[in-house]
Amino acid sequence: MFTQWQDFEPGRWMCEIDVRDFIQRNYHPYDGDDSFLSGPSARTRSLWDKCQELLRRERSRNGVLEVDADIPITINSHPPGYIDRDLELIVGLQTDSPLKRAINIYGGLRTSVRACRAYGVEPPSSLIDFFEKHRRTHNDGVFTVYTPEMRLARRVGIITGLPDSYGRGRIIADYRRVPLYGINYLIRTKEDDRDSLNKTMSDYSIQLRERISDQIKALQSLKEMAAAYGFDISQPAANTREAIQWLYFAYLGAIKEQNGAAMSLGRVATFLDIYIERDLEKGIINEEAAQELIDQLVIKLRLVRHLRTPEYSELFAGDPNWVTESIGGAGVDGRHLVTKNSYRILHTLQNLGPAPEPNMTILWSKNLPSPFINFCSRLSIKTSSIQYENDDLMRPLYGDDYGIACCVSAMRLGKESQLFGARCNLAKLLLYAINGGIDEMTEDQVGREMPVYEGEYLDFDQVMHRLKIQMDWLAELYVNTMNIIHYMHDRYAPENLQMAMHDSDVHYFMAFGIAGLSVAADSLSAIKYARVKTVRNECGIIRDFVIEGEYPRYGNDDDRVDELVVELVRMFIKYLKKYPAYRNAEHTLSVLTITSNVMYGKHTGTTPDGRKRGEALAPGANPLHGREEKGALAACNSVAKIPYKYARDGISFTFSIVPDSLGKSTAEQVNNLRGLLQGYFTKGGHHMNVNVIHPEVLKEAMEHPEQYPDLTIRVSGYAVHFIKLSREQQEEVIARTFYRRM
Amino acid sequence: MKGKIHSIDTFSTLDGPGIRTVIFMQGCALRCKYCHNPDTWAVESPDARDYEVKELMEVILKNRPYYEASGGGVTFSGGEPLLQHHFIKEIFKLCRQEKISTAYDSSLYISSQVVLDLIPFTDLVLADIKQINNEKSQLLTGAGNVLNLKNIRILNENKVRIWIRYVILPSWTDAYEDLEKTALFIRDLPQVERVDLLPYHSLGSHKWKLLDLEYQLHEVEPPSSNYLQELAQLFSSLSQRPVYLA
Numbered sequence: 001m002f003t004q005w006q007d008f009e010p011g012r013w014m015c016e017i018d019v020r021d022f023i024q025r026n027y028h029p030y031d032g033d034d035s036f037l038s039g040p041s042a043r044t045r046s047l048w049d050k051c052q053e054l055l056r057r058e059r060s061r062n063g064v065l066e067v068d069a070d071i072p073i074t075i076n077s078h079p080p081g082y083i084d085r086d087l088e089l090i091v092g093l094q095t096d097s098p099l100k101r102a103i104n105i106y107g108g109l110r111t112s113v114r115a116c117r118a119y120g121v122e123p124p125s126s127l128i129d130f131f132e133k134h135r136r137t138h139n140d141g142v143f144t145v146y147t148p149e150m151r152l153a154r155r156v157g158i159i160t161g162l163p164d165s166y167g168r169g170r171i172i173a174d175y176r177r178v179p180l181y182g183i184n185y186l187i188r189t190k191e192d193d194r195d196s197l198n199k200t201m202s203d204y205s206i207q208l209r210e211r212i213s214d215q216i217k218a219l220q221s222l223k224e225m226a227a228a229y230g231f232d233i234s235q236p237a238a239n240t241r242e243a244i245q246w247l248y249f250a251y252l253g254a255i256k257e258q259n260g261a262a263m264s265l266g267r268v269a270t271f272l273d274i275y276i277e278r279d280l281e282k283g284i285i286n287e288e289a290a291q292e293l294i295d296q297l298v299i300k301l302r303l304v305r306h307l308r309t310p311e312y313s314e315l316f317a318g319d320p321n322w323v324t325e326s327i328g329g330a331g332v333d334g335r336h337l338v339t340k341n342s343y344r345i346l347h348t349l350q351n352l353g354p355a356p357e358p359n360m361t362i363l364w365s366k367n368l369p370s371p372f373i374n375f376c377s378r379l380s381i382k383t384s385s386i387q388y389e390n391d392d393l394m395r396p397l398y399g400d401d402y403g404i405a406c407c408v409s410a411m412r413l414g415k416e417s418q419l420f421g422a423r424c425n426l427a428k429l430l431l432y433a434i435n436g437g438i439d440e441m442t443e444d445q446v447g448r449e450m451p452v453y454e455g456e457y458l459d460f461d462q463v464m465h466r467l468k469i470q471m472d473w474l475a476e477l478y479v480n481t482m483n484i485i486h487y488m489h490d491r492y493a494p495e496n497l498q499m500a501m502h503d504s505d506v507h508y509f510m511a512f513g514i515a516g517l518s519v520a521a522d523s524l525s526a527i528k529y530a531r532v533k534t535v536r537n538e539c540g541i542i543r544d545f546v547i548e549g550e551y552p553r554y555g556n557d558d559d560r561v562d563e564l565v566v567e568l569v570r571m572f573i574k575y576l577k578k579y580p581a582y583r584n585a586e587h588t589l590s591v592l593t594i595t596s597n598v599m600y601g602k603h604t605g606t607t608p609d610g611r612k613r614g615e616a617l618a619p620g621a622n623p624l625h626g627r628e629e630k631g632a633l634a635a636c637n638s639v640a641k642i643p644y645k646y647a648r649d650g651i652s653f654t655f656s657i658v659p660d661s662l663g664k665s666t667a668e669q670v671n672n673l674r675g676l677l678q679g680y681f682t683k684g685g686h687h688m689n690v691n692v693i694h695p696e697v698l699k700e701a702m703e704h705p706e707q708y709p710d711l712t713i714r715v716s717g718y719a720v721h722f723i724k725l726s727r728e729q730q731e732e733v734i735a736r737t738f739y740r741r742m
Numbered sequence: 743m744k745g746k747i748h749s750i751d752t753f754s755t756l757d758g759p760g761i762r763t764v765i766f767m768q769g770c771a772l773r774c775k776y777c778h779n780p781d782t783w784a785v786e787s788p789d790a791r792d793y794e795v796k797e798l799m800e801v802i803l804k805n806r807p808y809y810e811a812s813g814g815g816v817t818f819s820g821g822e823p824l825l826q827h828h829f830i831k832e833i834f835k836l837c838r839q840e841k842i843s844t845a846y847d848s849s850l851y852i853s854s855q856v857v858l859d860l861i862p863f864t865d866l867v868l869a870d871i872k873q874i875n876n877e878k879s880q881l882l883t884g885a886g887n888v889l890n891l892k893n894i895r896i897l898n899e900n901k902v903r904i905w906i907r908y909v910i911l912p913s914w915t916d917a918y919e920d921l922e923k924t925a926l927f928i929r930d931l932p933q934v935e936r937v938d939l940l941p942y943h944s945l946g947s948h949k950w951k952l953l954d955l956e957y958q959l960h961e962v963e964p965p966s967s968n969y970l971q972e973l974a975q976l977f978s979s980l981s982q983r984p985v986y987l988a
Contacts, residue, residue, distance in 0.1 A: 125928040557752070557804060632753035633761070633805050663755040664938070664986040676813020679761065680808035739753060 002182070002234040007278055014093050017189055017503070019176045019271065019414065020401035024331060026274045030340045033371035037343060040351040048299060048352055049186040051098070054083075057097050059709065062119075063319060063724065065099040068309060069121040072112075073102035075221040075497065079231050083303075090245055090296045091229050092252045094305065104167065104259040105131055106493040108139025111165045115309045132687045139165045141488035143280045150481045156430065156439045156446050157603035159478055161315045161422035161596055164485050166308070166466040167261020167493065169322070170405045170511065173501035174414030176271045179237035179246035183223045186500065189276045190216050193504035208504065215500035222253040222497060240285055242373040243275040244297050250501060252300075255321075257497045259306040261420070262322030262406030265358055266413050269327055273341035274595035291344050291351070313421075317729050318720030322359050322406045328372065329363030329391040331400040336367045343372070345657040346379055346386075354383035354712040356719035361404050363391035365683050377673040378666070381659065384691045385719050390681045393644050407717020408592055408650025408687045409511060414502045417586055418649075419486045419510045421478070423593065426568060427516030427617055428604045429474055430523055433541050434458070434534075437473070440605035441613075443541060448473040452540055458608060460528040468571065475575035482510055483582040508586035511649040512576055515593045515600045518554045518570055518618045522609035522627070525561040526551040527691040532608045544610045553609075555623025562641045569646045590649035591621040591642065593716045595725070597701040598732050616732045619716040620652030625736050631658065632739040636676070640685035647686075652717045656691040657739040689714035695738050698722060744792045748782045748821060753804060755952035756938075756988060758845040758866055758905070760814025763802055767830075770822040772849055773884040774872065775958055776911050778946025782821035795832045802833070803843065808910035815843030817868070824852045827860060847907070850893035851885050856895045858900075866903045866936075870895050873915060874924040882914055891927070897932040906934055906983075910965050910973060911942040921973065925980035935983045939967050939974055 001014060013022035040048070058065040063479045071077050071249060073094065081093035095102050103112045103123060108130045116123055131137060136144075142164040146154075153159045158658075163169070177186055194212040197205040226233040226249045234402040237243040247268060255263050272294075279285045285293075313319070330336045346360060362376050380386045387407070394402065394410045402410045409418055429447070431440045436446030447470045453462070499506070526532050530551040535544035552558040554565055573589045581587055593600070601616035611617075611624065618624040621639050632655070639653045655676075662669040673690065680688055690712050702709035705723035715724050715733065722730065745770040754764040768790035770783045781789060783893050793801075802816050816837055818830050823846050834844045847868035850857065871894070872887065873879035879887040897904055906928055910916055929935050943964050950957040965973075970987055978985040 631751040633763070633808055634752045637752075637804060660988070661753075661755060664988060668755065672761055672812050672814075675761045675808055675814065676753075678811035678970075679805065679808030682811070 002236050003670050004238040008274070014727045017177060017181060017186070017414070019174060019180060020399075022180060023271055023274065023401065024333075027270050027278055027337070027339055028273070029335050030338055030385070031369045031371070034343050034375045036287060036340065037347045040295055041288060041292040043087050043089070044292055044295045044299070044351070047084060047296070048543045050084055050087070051299060051303065054099055056709065064101060064119050066097065066101065067116060067119050067121045068095055068100055068102045069116045069123040070127075071102065072105045072127065073256050075218065075225050075256050076228070077256070078102065086242060088296065089241065089293055090174050090248055090300055090701070092249055092300065092301070094252065094256055097224070098303055101305045103307055106137055107167045107259060109137045111139055111309055112307070115307045118310050118598050126156040133481065136492055138489050138493040141492045142485050145484050145488075146481075149477060150484075152444060153477055153481070156442050156444060156598065157425060157686060158421070158432070158446060158474065159424045159481065160600070162481065162485060163261065163420055163489070165423065166312055167258045167260035168420045168489050169258065169262040170409060170418045170420035171260065171495050171498050172266045172403045172405050173250065174253055174265045174412060175247050175254070175266060175501060176268060177414065177501050178233060178250035178724045179243040179271065182233060182235040183219050184234045185236070185522055187216050187219050188499060190219070210496070211499065212504055214496040217416055218253070218257065218496035222249065225249065225253055226421065234480060237275070240272070240275040240290065241293055243272055244293050247272070248297055248300060252569060253497050254495070255304055257452070258493070258495050262324065263304070264322055264324035264403060264405045265301065266403040267326040267401065268339045269325065269345045270339045273339035276341055281362055287694055291347065293340065294344045295348055295351050298345065298352060298358060302355055304357065314599050315594060315596045317726060318356070318724040320718050320720060321357055322718055323357045324359040324361055324404050324406060326361045326363050326404045328368055329400065330365040330366070330367040330395065332395065334367060336365065336369060337400065338369055338372045346376065349383045349385055351390075353710050354385045355710065356712055356721060359407070359718055360386045362386060362388045363394070364388045364677060365391040365395070366678070372420075373650040373674045374670050377670045377677070380660065380673060380690045381666070381669055381692045383712060384693050384714055387687065387689045387714060387717070388677055389687045390685060393684065393686060397648070406651050407594075408590060410650070411509065416507045416509065419482065419508055419582065421482045421485075421510060422532065422589070423513030423515045423596070424474060424478055425516050425600050426514045426572070427519040427523070427607055429470055430467060430520045431605055431607065433463055433470045437470065437543055441603060442539065444538065444552065453534065453542060456533060458527045458532045458534060460524070463524070463527055470474035471572060472575050472578075475572065477581035478512060478583060479576060482512070486510070486582050508583045508585035509588045509649065510695045511588050511590060512580040513590040513592055514569070514572060515597055516617045517565060517568060518603065518624050519607050521554050521561055521565040521608055521610055522624065523565045523607045525553065525597070526609050528564075529560065544606050545610070545612050547608070549643065553623070553627040555628035555635045555638050556630045557637040562638050565638070566642060567644075569642055573646050588649040589647045590651070591647050592650055592652040593617070593619050594718070595619075595715055595729050598729050609686055619654055619662060619736075622654055631680070635737075636680045636685065637683055637726060640680060640683035644684070644686050651686040652689070653685065653687055654691070654714060654716055654736070656693070656736055658694050659692050661740045662692065687717070689717065695734050698730070698734050702727070743829055743832055745795075745798065745826050746790050746947070747793050747798070748787065748790050750801060754817065756845055757817040757819060758815065759810035761805070761808045762814045762817045762845070763805055764817045764819050765798065767818060767820040767823040767826050769825045770820055771825065771885070772822065772851060772911065775882055775914070776909060778941050778943070778949070779821070780910045780946065780949050780953055780955055790800065795829070795836070799836050802837065803840065806840070809842055813843075815845065815865070818846040820847075822849055822851070824848050824850070824856050827856045831860055831863060838863055849883075850890045852889065852893065854889070854893055854896055860925050861897070861900050861902055864902055866902060866905065867886055867897050868905045868907055869897065870907045871924055872909070874900055874920050874927060876919070878914070894931065896935040902933060904931065904934045905939060908937065908941045909942055909969060910970060911959070912962055912965050916965070916973065921977060922980060925977050928981040928983060937977060937981060937983050938988055939970065939977065939985055940988045941970055
């Protein structure tokens with residue numbers, strides 16, 4: 001037994017890697033309120049002031065402070081970096097200087113060079129030459145084997161945002177393993193795993209042996225990285241400060257090795273609380289010191305930066321990193337998992353001010369203690385920086401030690417992983433069904449070739465029949481495309497360090513996604529319940545529609561159309577599952593758009609629901625703006641009908657309301673927001689982003705961005721500094737329904 | 743039995759405690775000058791829709807988890823909901839069976855028999871006081887306030903929970919003597935739990951135009967927030983009740 005484990009409740013976690021067992025035996029559920037919390041220390045305030053000055057400079061330089069185009073980033077590529085050594089209790093930066101962005105070439109040479117050029121720097125030609133001649137990158141690998149059909153589908157935007165030119169991310173390493181066990185123990189375990197594969201050399205065992213060997217190397221690199229900062233992380237962490245520092249090093253190594261779109265933190269607050277409680281008990285630290293360490297960890301998480309191309313920002317606006325931390329939830333034994341440290345990490349939104357990162361995610365359970373629910377609701381009203389997900393829905397599937405990757409993707413920590421696959425455009429697919437696979441914008445034959453719909457009026461059964469054919473075509477293409485991407489990602493840009501903090505035998509999900517669900521469903525509803533006349537262009541392609549009569553619209557708790565939404569989701573996951581996924585992954589589906597609903601809309605023609613060509617689609621699973629006529633709950637109830645079992649990768653719903661509409665006093669507002677959330681989750685809802693803000697404030701911020709540097713709002717699945725969105729995206733956010741009472 | 747319903751809001755937090763489904767009934771006998779829903783006046787309207795009791799109950803029941811989690815329920819508003827009191831009584835009875843809290847928001851310009859009849863099924867009344875002064879009430883609403891005040895007393899005597907609502911319309915309802923008299927009236931009613939002061943706003947004026955009605959308050963400025971704070975304090979100290987500004 002390690003001496004660092006003294007005073008911990010022993011258990012199976014001492015004999016093998018089992019962080020969950022450690023937590024369950026050692027954590028102290030906290031039922032009290034937030035009155036114990038401390039404000040920021042003087043040291044933290046000074047440090048955060050310095051960071052804010054850096055952030056201001058970053059904003060004034062078009063969002064990028066500095067780019068290092070010379071040294072491709074690896075775990076140990078850059079010497080240690082500091083903000084201010086005297087003020088930092090938790091150390092470590094991605095490069096040698098805060099907010100300086102490095103190039104990660106393994107994901108794609110072309111992408112890296114393009115990103116550099118977008119910010120006026122040029123990588124050395126020797127570097128470009130080396131990668132061109134000697135080392136294929138992920139992006140190059142993918143495009144080497146993409147079929148013409150795949151390239152076309154990508155170009156017209158039926159499938160887009162695929163991680164074929166950026167890091168796939170969405171993998172949550174179990175970073176807690178480093179503080180709990182130390183690197184040496186993790187290496188020994190991996191060596192055992194590798195040695196157990198000594199007998200028959202099949203494709204599987206050869207590949208796995210190679211992967212495990214690379215994972216061990218990555219762990220060694222991480223140890224060296226920490227040593228450069230003056231820490232020996234070969235052994236378990238002995239106290240709170242070490243536990244936070246070890247854990248942060250583990251995360252830092254991961255974001256140096258990978259620039260994945262979403263690099264989530266996992267579920268660390270309650271884990272760390274065990275160390276804090278032990279130190280509080282021993283009198284080594286007090287509450288102020290505990291809060292100070294958490295504040296300082298969060299400062300670091302707010303400074304994570306990757307170099308992105310402008311095209312990337314169109315899909316994922318506002319420079320997000322999805323440093324998602326999942327907080328709360330309940331255990332399978334019925335005890336809630338809220339600790340004092342769940343409060344502390346949320347309290348950083350008050351100590352340091354609102355911010356998009358880390359992506360604070362409350363795992364909502366009816367077992368959560370009431371004071372904690374009130375605290376979260378109050379913070380939501382104050383900061384619009386929190387999202388909520390239904391733990392009671394996820395726990396039966398993922399147990400009680402899962403984390404959320406990105407926005408809404410659940411996975412067991414260290415045991416499950418995801419192969420991320422962006423999304424396809426269902427609204428466009430419906431137009432393919434009508435136009436026989438011809439793209440309505442480019443007039444290319446993209447989908448399965450069929451005659452253009454012949455009648456003057458659209459017939460529901462015929463359109464559905466055609467849609468199924470196109471959906472089957474899309475599902476096959478989508479799965480095959482994903483298989484290529486992830487094969488190449490594994491080959492040329494593997495997440496060695498992150499996978500070193502997983503079990504060696506990992507269960508994979510392949511995560512597909514859809515955008516345009518509400519528009520597709522409303523279109524089908526219009527075809528079914530009203531009369532939709534087709535309008536053709538000179539080539540006979542249907543480019544416009546005339547709707548005669550009324551039809552039920554998604555978002556009004558009307559089963560006639562809500563059932564169409566459910567049917568679309570059910571059909572699509574069924575078709576996807578027909579086609580085998582790489583690594584025997586389990587197919588999952590999300591209804592989530594990030595900010596890409598604007599871009600997808602731009603590339604989608606007029607739809608039979610009356611939405612005009614180029615207009616934005618609704619975000620995530622939201623009803624289209626302005627179509628909810630029966631108030632907020634009717635919209636919530638419509639979304640809650642989408643069964644989680646068909647969309648296991650998550651169903652994102654963004655709820656925006658003006659503060660006064662939640663009630664007159666703060667106490668009323670808190671009560672009503674928690675009632676709204678509890679009601680929504682009781683109805684089976686999966687996820688809710690909550691914004692409590694006046695759209696007038698957003699308009700004001702558009703005109704005077706300099707006065708609103710910290711204004712944070714939640715978009716589909718993440719939070720963002722409002723002023724970092726493009727004008728187009730800002731307008732789309734403002735155009736969304738903000739529930740209010742006239 | 744059918745009710746004529748102007749519209750339904752599934753998420754209200756301002757019409758009683760918690761999250762409430764608010765049913766706006768069609769039809770009103772008053773003609774308040776500041777009304778922001780004049781489209782609910784007429785007893786018949788092309789925008790209104792008939793609901794069967796069963797049909798409306800289905801809408802109400804859909805949101806039960808939200809009521810339970812927030813302490814909310816159902817509120818009838820309007821228009822003047824009590825013009826359709828038979829319908830409301832049926833719904834309230836069923837709500838009682840379902841343990842859903844019931845409320846109505848009314849001017850109470852209605853026969854006291856109606857009020858008494860509903861009392862066994864009513865958890866809360868949001869009672870408007872338009873004007874404490876009878877003549878001014880006549881000018882403001884087209885009717886005197888005798889029934890209004892009498893009914894509030896009846897509710898009080900029958901131990902029904904009451905929230906008072908009072909619209910601050912500058913130069914029409916904010917004279918000191920009126921405010922004082924109103925507050926003192928309230929002070930003597932133990933069942934009044936709170937007072938909501940509702941600042942006049944002109945957001946409904948476009949509806950008047952659409953209905954070809956002459957809006958007479960174009961000159962009136964909405965009260966400033968400082969002024970409202972002042973009035974709220976005054977009102978609260980005189981009535982000895984919590985006062986909320988909407």
